[in-house]
Amino acid sequence: MSTIRNKSVLLAATATTALALALGACGSDGSGTRSSAPETGGGAQSASPTASAAGTTGTTGAAGSSSARKSSSGSGTKAGSGSKAGSGSGSAGGGGNATSDSYAYRHPCPAGQLSVSMTTPADAAGRRVIAVHNNGASACGLSYYPQVYLDGANAQGGKTVKPLVPGGLGGAPAYPVYAGRTAYAVIDLDPSGATTGTVSGIDELNVLADGDHMADADTRNFPLGSGALVLKPKLGLYRSTIADAVASMKTADTSS
Missing domain, CATH: 1.20.5 (Single alpha-helices involved in coiled-coils or other helix-helix interfaces)
Known part of the structure; x- marks a missing residue:
């Protein structure tokens, strides 16, 4: 127990x-x-x-990844816009944009794409305004100024007068003129206003819109009218307005 x-x-x-x-x-x-x-x-x-x-x-976590994706997507959109703008610039730089300066530099204006006219300003009888209009759907390039000379329409082997043009030119390879736009050049037949010592027998203005690329056969002939006085004429560069074309003409100092 x-x-x-x-x-x-x-x-x-x-x-x-x-x-x-x-x-x-x-x-x-x-x-x-x-x-x-x-x-x-x-x-x-x-x-x-x-x-x-x-x-x-957006470095960790599912929510962070989602946020990062959203942020990245937003940045991508902006970057895409930047890319688009960059592409536009690239196109212009590469001459692919038919409305760009660079396209015009690479594509001289065909004579058939242009209409050329001449008028006499009411306030300056000795001047003539040359207007070159682009009728095409794309930009094109012109020489810095039209090729111009004056002579007698009926003269056989008569006198030919060429105007002075601005010197020291450089820069862009051509003057761009956009579709539907007009380039102006002004010539003053008698800048001094002299009434004596002028060249006799001159009654015609001959204009080749682009002397660098066009054939002589594309030259346009315009009558100056009776009594036109021609003495040491001056021609300016192509400009987008008549006023600017006049200002350019006044700087002409070099034989064309």
Whole structure:
């Protein structure tokens, strides 16, 4: 009996010890888990702004990637616009744009694409305005000034007078004239206004719109009318307005 009781007490004590150990172990794990949770939570909270910022820059996170894709897409659209503008510039630079200066530089005006006319300003009887109109659908290039000479319409081997033109020219390879636009050049037959010493027998103005690329057969002949006085005439460069063409004519100082 005593032995049985002792065994019972021993078993009970062993069970109690085992239970205590088990409870101690459980308490330690739970405490570790609970204590780590706030740290993890705190870590998550402190990491959250970082993750959010990363998301804003699109470097991490699904939302960040989406944001980055959206931002990238927006930038792509703008870049695309830039590319489009760049393409336009490229086209102009490469001469592919039929409304650009560079296209005109690469494409001399065909005579058949132009109409050439001449008028006498009401306020300056000694001047003539040469107008070259582009009837085509694309820009084209002209020489800096028309090729002009004066002579007698009925003279056989008579006198020929060429005007002075502006000197020291350079820059663009041609004067661009756009579709539907007009280039003007002005010639003053007698800049000094002299009434004596003028060249006799001159009654015709001959105009070749582009002396650099057109054949002589494309020359247009315009009557000056009776009584025209010609003495050391001056011719200006092509310009987009008559006023600018007059200003250019006044600078003529070089033989054409």
